[in-house]
Amino acid sequence: MTPADGGGRPDWWQDAVIYQVYPRSFADGNGDGVGDLVGLTAHLPYIASLGADGIWITPFQPSPQVDQGYDVSDYCGVDPLFGTMQDFEELIEAAHGRGLRVLMDIAPNHCSVEHPLFQAALAAGPGSPEREFFHFEDGPDADTPPNNWVSSFGDRSWTRAHPDSASDRQWYLHIFSPAQPDWNWRNPAVGDFFEEVLRFWFGKGVDGLRVDVAHGLFKTEGLPDAEDPGAVARGLRFNPHLTDQEELHDVYRRWRKIADEFSPVRVLVGEVNLDADRAARLVRSDEMHQAFAYPFVKVPWDAETWRSTAALLAEAHGEVGTAPAWSIENHDVVRAVTRYGGGDDGLSRARAALLTLLGLPGGAYLYQGQELGLPEVDVPLQARVDPMWLRGGVSRDGTRVPLPWTTAPDGTFGFSRGGAGAPWLPPPSGWGRYAIETQLADEGSMASFVARAIALRKRLRVDGTLPAGGPAGWRVAAGELLVCERGDRFLAVMAMGDRPVRLPAGEVLLASGPLAADGLLAPDTAAWVLRPPR
Known part of the structure; x- marks a missing residue:
């Protein structure tokens, strides 16, 4: 049975691997230089070949594109830039036919000035x-x-x-750009409006929604001055008047009831940039199903920081009966390869971090190109279009450069199908070295490694070696070895120091790189270890 027919486990989302698609940069089906729904549909076999359980698509609804689609002018349509509603319906059908669930973005905090x-x-x-x-x-x-x-x-x-x-x-x-006015959620009519939006897309067969700025929506009544303007300038979460208002919970309880009306139930995943204990309150049993482990897109390469951050997130979510949705990349942050130091070291660390995340309790989200080991691109100043760059001097364009599908020297690296239009962001000249077609043919490539890891994860889940849920134990062993214990036998370990370290006793099921001499785990390498039965 397909996902739309109710096949599979009803709580599939608990441990699903979801592949995030940034449609502008995934695949261009009509040759205009901008990725679209037709291009995505044509390349669904690639996503399925990685072993993903579903896709999350960032906004494709009508928009002036001031903030690349997060300024929505029609919540129930498809922007002509990306195709038509028929294209989307065909995408849903094709994805479900391959066993892929489809999640899409909803941005309920703000809209476009053109709405x-x-x-x-x-x-x-x-x-x-x-x-x-x-x-x-x-x-x-x-x-x-x-x-x-x-x-x-x-x-x-x-x-x-x-x-x-x-x-x-x-x-x-507007807590974002002037082109993105905030909705007044204290007006009940706003809630009624969005409930109809949910029903529209769920009726189209969408399996779930990723809720943008899920911790926002309500502002303190009376809109008082912030007591510490300096803190406010450091980011939205530091202004207590903009986020984490108690009225949020009533909204997500109503949304959960709507999601439960459908068969199979639809899933709500929150982008929640709050401390772990506060974020977990939004995924209680009658609210959203999942929230991203937000701090992990920013944690440095340090074993103790990883341990404490992961343990705090897992504990907070465990208290409400769920697990985090783990991720280390998305369309808003610097690519992990670059964030972890760049070059070969950064690639080794990104590869190790991804294997570790796939071994943790809960769901895992991969951002397109992460499976290729793509680094951040230094987009030329004249080509940058991110409103954060244009207004605040911070550019997210470097993580949004179109994917390289082939090594073809056509200026698009296979991104555009026979089109004359230049990609909306220019790929660097050496982009072909990361091409998908090349990596799929190389068993030692990052993409082939990711596919093996996901396949093994699924096999271990089926035979019970890797439990889907339950608590995990965290510690840092000698030599900066991060250790996560799952159940009686499974360990995910990652060497985060400068020297090779001894592995715990057991069978190495998979490692992110070659073991060092005498079977030691090399620096910047992760492994899954199966301990002998007790």
């Missing part, structure tokens, strides 16, 4: 019901915003609705 409801609010004026859908407020004067909040791009969180109007001096709130 019809925001345009209606601008036109209606102060005091109107239309403006209650968003946060429109008066400032002390025409030049001073309602409070001192800072956006994630480093500038103020407020923009005048009509800068040249003497009669309308209101400002609207």
Whole structure:
């Protein structure tokens, strides 16, 4: 049976391996230089060959693309940049036919300034019901915003609705760019609107939703000044008025009921940038199903930091009966190879980290290109389009460069099918060395290693060696050896020091690199070890 028909375990998401697709950069099916749904559908066999259980697609809904789709102007459509609704329906059918679940993004904290409801609010004026859908407020004067909040791009969180109007001096709130006004979730009509959005996509056969800024939505009533403006400038999570409001839980309880109405039940996965104990409150049994282990996209290469971070996340989630969704890469952070030092060392560490994550209790999320060992790209200044770069001096473009499918010297490395359009972000000249076609033909490549690891993970789950859930024990052994114990026999270990270290007794099932002399685990290498029966 296919996922859409209810085949497989009802709690498949607990330990699923999900492959994140950034559609702009995955595969271009029409040759215009931008990835699309047709290109994704054509390459689903590749994702299935890795052993993934499903895909998560970042936004493809209609949008002015100021923030690469996270500024949505129509929550129930498909942007022509990526194709048509028929293309999406065919994608769903093709994915389900290969046993792949399909998760998609929903961005409920903010929309686009071009969304019809925001345009209606601008036109209606102060005091109107239309403006209650968003946060429109008066400032002390025409030049001073309602409070001192800072956006994630480093500038103020407020923009005048009509800068040249003497009669309308209101400002609207945006915790991201001015092109992304925040919804006013204290207006019940906003909740009603999004519940219909959920039902629309679930009715299309989508297996789940990744909820963008899931810890946001509600702002402190009255929108008071932040007590510490300096802390606010360090990021959204440091302003207690913007995130983690208690009213969030009622929203996700309602969403969970909607998800449970469908057969099989649909899954809710939260992007929750909060401390572990606070994040876990959003995945209680009647709220969202999963939350990303957010700190892992930023933890340094240090055994004790890994141990303490992972143990805290696992413990907090375990108290509410679930496990984290582990990931070390996504479309917003520097590639792991570069983050861990770059070059051969960075690649070895990224390979080891991925094997370790696949051995942890819970789900695992891979970002496209992570399985290729792609490094961060230094995109030329004139080619950068990320609004964070344009407004705040931080660029995420380097992790979004289109995938290299072939070594063909056509300027796109197989990304575009016979098209004349240059890729929307330029790939570097040596990009072909990471080509998918080359890696699939090389048993020693990163992609082939990832496929072997996922296949082994599944076999160990089936025979009970690697339990799907349950607690894990964490410790750091001599020589900076990170150890995670799962059940009675399974160990995931990673050497994070400068010298080879002795492995725990048992059979090495898989290692991320060659063992050192006398069977020692080399630095920057991970292994799965099966201890002998007790």
